[in-house]
Every structure is written in structure tokens, then in C-alpha cells.
Amino acid sequence: MIEMNKIGAAVIGTGFIGTVHVQALRRLGVEVLGVLGSSPERGTARAAEMGAARAYASLDELLADDCVDVVHVTSPNHAHYPQVKAILAAGKNVICEKPLAMTSAESAEMVDLARASGRVCAVCYNIRFYPLNQQAHGMVKADDLGDIRFVTGHYHQDWLAKPTDWNWRLETEIGGALRSVGDIGTHWIDLTSFVTGLKAKAVMAELTTFLPKRQKPLGPVQSFASGSGATEPKTIETDDAATIMIRYDGGARGVMSTSQINFGRKNSLQWDVAGSRASAAWYSETPDHLFIGHRDAPNQTLMRDFTLMNVAGTRAATLPPGHVEGFADSFFNFFRAVYSDVAAGGRQADSTWATFDDGHYEMCFCDAVLQSAREGRWVELSEVERR
Known part of the structure; x- marks a missing residue:
């Protein structure tokens, strides 16, 4: 088993939620090797503000860093699908913010790629970890x-x-x-x-x-x-x-x-x-x-x-009774569970973090909601399932 503090991480996205990811990883003891911003200029500025060691100029540069084992995707929703595909093609583990994709057709493909990769692929439903x-x-x-x-x-x-x-x-x-x-x-x-x-x-x-x-x-x-x-x-x-x-x-x-x-x-x-x-x-x-x-x-x-x-x-x-565990703690608890599985070489039988299959289910739910609202009727999730 790999020691958790020997696992290298990088975070795509330098806004509110990207900052939360960086802070939780530091608390966990995981080395944050760098961040990727929406532009090289913004990435450099936000890396300095966040105290990140490096700002990657591009996704290709990030994925070429052999020290990065896990990539956190906190970019806007439309970027999740292409970025996760590139991350898995590079052989790295991934934690993707929700929703997993823009449509269930995209998320279905991401599920297949995650299974074929053999990597740890989690969706950031941190609220499970209160x-x-x-x-x-x-x-x-x-x-x-x-x-x-x-x-x-x-x-x-x-x-x-x-x-x-x-x-x-x-x-x-x-x-x-x-x-x-x-x-x-x-x-x-x-x-x-x-x-x-x-x-x-x-x-x-x-x-x-x-x-x-x-x-x-x-x-x-x-x-x-x-x-x-x-x-x-x-x-x-x-x-x-x-x-x-x-x-x-x-x-x-x-x-x-x-x-x-x-x-x-x-x-x-x-x-x-x-x-x-x-x-x-x-x-x-x-x-x-x-x-x-x-x-x-x-x-x-x-x-x-x-x-x-x-x-x-x-x-x-994590904390003693009476010491309230809140929003930031839920990310710490979530990342602790995911990185334990990365260290162990894969998802364990008793793991409770959300998988890409869970993320795909939520995308099917969203597609059914859209169709129901447009057509004014009950919609079965099987009607939008594209797998």
C-alpha cells in the first residue's frame, strides 16, 4: 500500500470549490503539486494566492507530470467530459465535481472509460461524508x-x-x-x-x-x-x-x-x-x-x-463529540476515503464514495426531469438511459 502523503495531486479549477479541494488535501497531508486555471494568467495569479507550488499552463502540461497521481476536476460543467477523458487516457485517478457531465450520453461513456481504466474514479458528492x-x-x-x-x-x-x-x-x-x-x-x-x-x-x-x-x-x-x-x-x-x-x-x-x-x-x-x-x-x-x-x-x-x-x-x-463537523470537514472525510482507496490500489468493498455509475444515474435523473418538464408527464428513467 502506498503511503497517502506520497500521492501527488493536481487541481483543475481555481475558483471557490477548487480552493476548498486544495485546502482539504493539505489538511489530509496530500501534496498538491499544482493547479490549472481557466487561463495561464489566472492560474498563475490564483496559484500565488492559494499558495500552490505551481500553475500548469495547460491540461497537457498537467497530464505530462508523472508525479501527479490524482487529478481533481473542479472546472465548469461543460469541461468535465473532455477533461476526464484526457485524464483517464493519461492513466491517472480522478475526482470529478458534480454533475459528472452535461448529458447522460456523455456520462455513460465516462462510466465505460472509468471501468476500463482500472483507476479510482469518484464523483464529488461530499455531502455523503457528513x-x-x-x-x-x-x-x-x-x-x-x-x-x-x-x-x-x-x-x-x-x-x-x-x-x-x-x-x-x-x-x-x-x-x-x-x-x-x-x-x-x-x-x-x-x-x-x-x-x-x-x-x-x-x-x-x-x-x-x-x-x-x-x-x-x-x-x-x-x-x-x-x-x-x-x-x-x-x-x-x-x-x-x-x-x-x-x-x-x-x-x-x-x-x-x-x-x-x-x-x-x-x-x-x-x-x-x-x-x-x-x-x-x-x-x-x-x-x-x-x-x-x-x-x-x-x-x-x-x-x-x-x-x-x-x-x-x-x-x-473526525472530530470529538460537540466539535461541529461542517462543510470543509465533509471534503476532508470524502478525500480521506478516496485517497485510502488510491493507496490500496482500488475501490474497497466497504467504500461509500460516489462512483461514476452514481454520477451517471444522476445524469439520467436530470435528463428525465428535463423531458418531464417539457412534455408535462411522468417520464421513466429507462426512457433516457443510453447504455
Whole structure:
């Protein structure tokens, strides 16, 4: 087994999420050999700001670095498909931000390439790695909740609630045809699928664009930051919000909503799972508490305490009880799991990080949502499956 601190990493993307990746890798003890920006000039500037040792001038230069074992893809969505293909062709392991691709046709090809490569290929669904989500996953596997009947929840934010708010995710050709669903809804779908073990069979969706006209800054804008200076009007085609009903394999039902225009909701992800024996619920803004509901006994709130948690939850926990594990910790826990498998030479039987197969499922879900919204009917995921 390779020692984790002997594994070299490089990060594509130097924005908000690329910076989060770099910080988590440093905390893990993985050497970040360099970063690749959207241009050589931006890469050089951001590498200096982030304290990265090197700014690669191009993807070819990065892939030619034999010291790089794992490449993190945090670029805009449209770049994931060609970049991951090049990374796998170069024989390197990859961690790709979500959504995995722009369409399920692209993600299907990426799954095949990942399998043929023999490399570790993960999708960055970090929210799985809040310890109490791992705990809930373990509870469902142990049948603590019984048969899953009803899955509900939302993912709401407010960072695109004003017509002057701007981000590349608003542009269809860069972010894809879906925005609130593709950007944050896929997190909810992946997380609830991970917790419950259920896959959506069919969806009925409505997409809404409340702000069809926005002001695009002529200069660069960081995620979650307001632009300034001159702007130009742009027509928006992507969804500000969505409501989706879900039919799962096995008969369970679900209802979810996504929104990036809910004032005051900064990063509000909530799921609630009702089983035949008990229920459970989790909320991202109080991540160290798991609600467990009963009919004939008092309800419970489990704090993240590894002296009280199951094996799955305990393995993901890093800090002592009462020391809240939040957003940055979820990346640390996720990367620790993935890099352990890189060191071991491949994904292990008990690994819980999202694979390219999981990423492809989310892309099929997105394609079905798009078709349902356009045609006003229930759409089976089998109708959009291209494999």
C-alpha cells in the first residue's frame, strides 16, 4: 500500500470549490503539486494566492507530470467530459465535481472509460461524508427504519435571488440545461439514494425561471459574490427552482424541491425518510444532529458522537463529540476515503464514495426531469438511459 502523503495531486479549477479541494488535501497531508486555471494568467495569479507550488499552463502540461497521481476536476460543467477523458487516457485517478457531465450520453461513456481504466474514479458528492449521513446509511442497511415508504425534502439557496446576481451556471452552454436541479438538486438525489439505497424509477417535474432577464457583469465574478461595474442584459433559460415528484423502484414515493432564489436560505439541504418502523431526518445547517422518529416511543435526536454511532457513522467522524463537523470537514472525510482507496490500489468493498455509475444515474435523473418538464408527464428513467 502506498503511503497517502506520497500521492501527488493536481487541481483543475481555481475558483471557490477548487480552493476548498486544495485546502482539504493539505489538511489530509496530500501534496498538491499544482493547479490549472481557466487561463495561464489566472492560474498563475490564483496559484500565488492559494499558495500552490505551481500553475500548469495547460491540461497537457498537467497530464505530462508523472508525479501527479490524482487529478481533481473542479472546472465548469461543460469541461468535465473532455477533461476526464484526457485524464483517464493519461492513466491517472480522478475526482470529478458534480454533475459528472452535461448529458447522460456523455456520462455513460465516462462510466465505460472509468471501468476500463482500472483507476479510482469518484464523483464529488461530499455531502455523503457528513458523519450522520453515513450513520443514516448504516441504519437503513441494518433495517432500523424498516421498508422505506416516503422520501421528502429540499435544497434551497439564495445566492441567485436578485437579477444582478451572476454566475457561469446561469449559462446553458457552460452549466447545462438544468441549473438548480443540476447544481444542487443532484446533491439531494445522490444523498437520498445513498441513505435509502433506492433509485428513482420515474419523475414528474416542473421547472420555473422567475428571473428570465438578468444583468451579466462584463468582468469576472466569483461564486457567491456580487458583480460590480458595467453589465449587459442576458436572457436566462435555466431553472431558478424546481418541484419534482419521484417514484422509486420497490414502490416508495418522493417529493423534492430545489431553489436558488429563496432569500435567507444560504445552503439549506433537508431530507426526511419515512420507513415502516421509524423515520429519520437530517438538515445541512445543523449537521451534527440526526432526527429519529418513533410512533410508540419518544423521538430521538442523535448528536454526532462516535461512542453512540454505528460503524458507518463512526468511521466517517473526525472530530470529538460537540466539535461541529461542517462543510470543509465533509471534503476532508470524502478525500480521506478516496485517497485510502488510491493507496490500496482500488475501490474497497466497504467504500461509500460516489462512483461514476452514481454520477451517471444522476445524469439520467436530470435528463428525465428535463423531458418531464417539457412534455408535462411522468417520464421513466429507462426512457433516457443510453447504455
